[in-house]
Amino acid sequence: MNVKFCCKVAALPVPLLLLACGSTEQAKQSAEALPQPIGSPAAYWQLVWNDEFDADEIDQRKWNVEEHCWGGGGASQQCYTKRKANIQVSDGSLKLLAKKGSFTGPSLPSGDKRITRTQAYTSAKLSTKGKVDWRYGRVEVRAKLPQGQGTWPAIWMLPSEEKYGQWPASGEIDIVEAVNLKTPSDAKGVDSSALEDRLYGSLHYGRAVPENLRSGKDYQLPNGINPADGFHTYTVEWEEGEIRWFIDNVHYATQRQDEWYSQYLNNGHLVTAEGAAPFDQAFYLGLNLDIGGSWAENANATGVDGDIFPQALEVDYVRVYQCTVERSSGKGCNSVPQEANLVEGFRPPITVAVDTQFAEGPxxxxxxxxxxxxxxxxxxxxxxxxxxxxxxxxxxxxxxxxxxxxxxxxxxxxxxxxxxxxxxxxxxxxxxxxxxxxxxxxxxxxxxxxxxxxxxxxxxxxxxxxxxxxxxxxxxxxxxxxxxxxxxxxxxxxxxxxxxxxxxxxxxxxxxxxxxxEYPEASLPFNFGQRGLAYYFSDFGGNNSQLIQDPSKQRSRVALTRKSANAAGWAGTSLGEGAGFSQAIQLDELKPTMSLWVYSPAAATPVRLKITDSKQPDSFAEVEVLTQSQGQWEQLIFDFSQATPSWQSDTRYNKVTLFFNYGVRGAEAGEQVFYWDQLKVGS
Missing domain, CATH: 2.60.120.430 (Galactose-binding lectin)
Structure with a gap:
């Protein structure tokens, strides 16, 4: 039998926005704020499925009991068994019992007995998968949680079908989790005598592991009450686009669809699912008690304390309700203020870089x-x-x-x-x-x-x-x-x-x-074929410069400077960043020359080279040379003994500027393209 709350709903667009922060927040209530912790919800919630555990065995029409030693993605240390030593129904409650003792069973969750694994502990896990699932509603579980280092109880929901891909791209709702209750707390800022008492409600979503996300809140019961000392009611209310968490009918967290998302591969391309995905499909319910694992073993005193066993996750009842106000979306039964206890989650990143060259450098x-x-x-x-x-x-x-x-x-x-x-x-x-x-x-x-x-x-x-x-x-x-x-x-x-x-x-x-x-900034000599350096151009007056492969194929990588049709006569290109080179340009006092290879669109084109002290812009020297050829590479020599103003050997020149076709406006010559390379001191 499958019971489902509603049919397929229309998808709503989710904006592509970047997250700012946040994953897990904390909430705490005073005793005075507690409403009645048990009892029926408002009349508009209709009970559609429940198990009160009044029999003396598991109702197999409602539950699957798993049997394997996989350990899951959390790398926990137990084998789940069907033995009465690990799972019992008695005195009106379900008991998942964790015990110390070596056990060998199937190593995969499929239960294939041909491949086995031995674990140091045994426990139990059951779910409604394949029996019953729901889309939207209110799920209540009244339970008493275990205690001790290495215990990890969980009450959760997973999708019946992985519509958006592997876990957790298709979502997971954690109604409640806890680890290591009543061990010394490792929460920041608490007294050294404080005991672990935090409860967690959260969502898993995003992309398939390892690019998965979790967001939620942790909660503490009032007056130092520890969840391991008695029964408490753990609840989620789930409607289209919103999920709310309660403990003993105290609302402590809300998450909404603009703070979750699903991205998955579709025909080889990563896409963002629409609307309230992944929490827009039928989910089944699960209960388990794990021992150890990546969370429990790395928190509090760390590891697993083998002296605490046996331990139990005890469940008084499980009840599922449907909102009768708007059945298709589950909406209309929320009594929580709209902005109460909102959890800051994550919004979908772009799936393809807007600029395909965004990581190129320099x-x-x-x-x-x-x-x-x-x-x-x-x-x-x-x-x-x-x-x-x-x-x-x-x-x-x-x-x-x-x-x-x-x-x-x-x-x-x-x-x-x-x-x-x-x-x-x-x-x-x-x-x-x-x-x-x-x-x-x-x-x-x-x-x-x-x-x-x-x-x-x-x-x-x-x-x-x-x-x-x-x-x-x-x-x-x-x-x-x-x-x-x-x-x-x-x-x-x-x-x-x-x-x-x-x-x-x-x-x-x-x-x-x-x-x-970042690449280290290049300094003279400039040889653009040399990789792993940052070459910076500062264009002005209508120039635009970039590095390209030499179109003539005579050289490797070269600089291209385009002097536009709107360029000023003084349009130029400075090399390096604004502060100039860190080292001064050292010209030979007897033969103060610099050279540059140029590919010009015309012969007799003036090319001006200017060197400047970046800290004293009025201290500069410049030399102009005419190109001798058209459409081929040639080396130009700039003799600074003939510079105007004159070159001064004691000036700290550390900035170079190039001017192509100096004095000629783009309106007179039209757009012109120059290629250049190997700027250096000397020839």
Missing amino acids: RFSLFDDELDYSLMLNSYDPRNAMRYRLTADPYRGQVIEISKAGKAGNVHLTAPETNMNHWQEGGQLIFDLKLLSHAKGAKLLVKMDSGWPNASDYEVELPALDTWTEVRINVADLAARGNSLVSGKSVDLTKVVNLFVIEPTASMDLQIDKLRF
Whole structure:
């Protein structure tokens, strides 16, 4: 039997916007704010499915009981079994029992017994998959959660069909999760005697793992009540475009469709699903008690405490309701204020770079007061330890602030698959770093990856606290180091997905600014065939310059300067950035010459070369030479002993400007194109 709340609904467009920050927030209630924690919801909610667990065994018309030792994506340490030692219905409740003891069973969730695995613990998992599913409604589960280091109970919903691709592109709704209840809390700022009591409600969405996202809130019961000490009612209300979370009928979180998304491959192309996807399809319900895993083992005291067992996730009832006001969308039954407890999630990144040359260089800015539009700020956060946001610095504008509590997790900038291979030729990853705090022994890793485990990492030396420090990493060095956690793996620079990953190995607070890839700036001699250097042109008066492959095929890469039909007679091109070269131009005092190879559209074209002291613009010298040929490469020699004004050997000239067809306006000559290369001192 399949019970579904409604039929297919029309899709609504989702805007393509960049996220700013946030993944998990916190909510807390006072005892005075608590309404009745149990009891029927308002009359407009109609009960359509339930299990009160009043029998003495599992109702197999409603539930599937899984039997395997897979461990899942969370890498937990239990085998799920159907034994009464691990799953019981008695005294009006369902009990999922976790016990210590070696067990061997199927290693895959399909239950294929030909491939087995042995785990150190046993537990239970059941779901309504293939029995019953719902789209929109209210799901209530009254349960008592287990306690102790290494326990990870979860009540959740997954899609019956992976309409938008593999997990979690098709979505997951976590009604409630918790880890390590009643162990010493590792929450920031709490008293050393505080015990773990946080409950989590969240969504998983985005793209298929490892480009997945999670957003949600954690919640604490009032007056220090611990969820492991008694039964509490965990609820979600789900309507088209909105999901709300409650504990004991206290609303503590709302997420809406403009803060979630799904992106998946369609005919080889990454597309963004429309409307409220992925939470616009039928989901089934699941309950499980895991032991260990990536979250529980990396939180609180870490690992699994083998002395706490047995432990139980005990469920009094499960009830599912349908909104009778508007059945097709589930809308009309919400009594929560519109703006109450909104969770800041993530909006879809662009799936194809707007500018296909966006990562070419010579400078590729990822973040400088704002994020490049082609990028998405994201986190890997298996234990809700990461916080990040854009925050204002009084002297810098917006900076990225990152806070980590614990060991697992990182923050990264994701892009459409990007070829970064050219950055190996002298390119550097550069950013400003301000360290606010760090745990003893903490390290800071910077990574690039092509999808885990194809990653390379580089350890950054920690600077002094509260001081901005520039960090420079050679891209070739970073790539060559490979993955320090997985032997033999490294980033494929032709297919980079996460352009920048920053991962503290322990608790740390830091800020990042002016994040970029950059080539070192070129200085004289200028040979454009030399890769791995940044060549900057400052055009004025109607010129436009760029680097291209030589159309005549006599040279490799050359500069092209186009003097437009609207150009002024004094149109020119300065080399380097505004401050000029860091080193002064050293001409030979006996033979002060410079040379340049030029390909001109006409003979007898004046080419003027000007050198200037960038700090004293009135201190300059310039020489003009006529081209001797048309449509072929020739070397021009500029003799500064004949310069006007005269060349002074004690002047610190550090800036070069070129003028083609100086004194002739574009209106007189029409558009003209000049190619040039190998500007240097001497001949």
